[in-house]
Amino acid sequence: MNITESVESIMVASVDAGLSAQNLMTAAESLGLGIVPIGGIRKNPDEVIKLLGLPKYTFPILGVGVGYPSGNSKIKPRMPKTLYRHDEKYNSENIKEDILEYDKEMASYLEDIGRIQEINWSSQTMNIYQNVYYPKVYPVLKDQGFENCK
Numbered sequence: 428m429n430i431t432e433s434v435e436s437i438m439v440a441s442v443d444a445g446l447s448a449q450n451l452m453t454a455a456e457s458l459g460l461g462i463v464p465i466g467g468i469r470k471n472p473d474e475v476i477k478l479l480g481l482p483k484y485t486f487p488i489l490g491v492g493v494g495y496p497s498g499n500s501k502i503k504p505r506m507p508k509t510l511y512r513h514d515e516k517y518n519s520e521n522i523k524e525d526i527l528e529y530d531k532e533m534a535s536y537l538e539d540i541g542r543i544q545e546i547n548w549s550s551q552t553m554n555i556y557q558n559v560y561y562p563k564v565y566p567v568l569k570d571q572g573f574e575n576c577k
């Protein structure tokens with residue numbers, strides 16, 4: 428098998444995992460269950476691999492917590508569609524304004540649910556992406572047989 432030398436193997440697997448997780452979550456919610464997607468499963472992928480006995484050429488991309496919610500939480504404001512939906516061509520006009528608008532919506536949502544916000548949503552997001560927050564992903568992918576060199 429040579430596809431594991433290419434980042435394409437990670438891309439195709441991630442798309443498939445995301446699609447199947449979304450279907451699982453939609454189905455679970457239709458049955459009255461609650462869900463939480465867990466990207467944090469990639470924080471210590473070596474431990475998850477051990478725990479689940481995952482063989483070579485597999486990797487824990489995404490987890491989903493499923494259960495009966497104890498209550499109904501408020502719906503987090505969704506990002507304006509202008510930030511990610513583009514017709515025919517990528518359109519970067521107004522992106523900054525829309526982000527600033529979303530910052531305001533998030534601030535009011537967080538206040539509503541009683542969470543203290545030290546910095547706004549966009550600054551917090553920028554801070555997260557300034558770091559390789561899950562440094563084990565790359566070496567553990569290699570251990571699992573994914574070279575990612577092409």
Ligand SMILES: Cc1cc2nc3c(=O)[nH]c(=O)nc-3n(C[C@H](O)[C@H](O)[C@H](O)COP(=O)(O)O)c2cc1C
Pocket residue numbers: 463464465466467468501502503
């Ligand atoms: C791809 C993805 C990964 C996520 N990973 C985590 C996670 O690791 N831990 C966690 O507590 N929530 C995680 N979440 C859940 C979000 O925190 C959750 O969606 C947020 O609380 C807002 O809830 P809502 O989108 O259902 O309104 C993730 C969400 C997505 C879409």
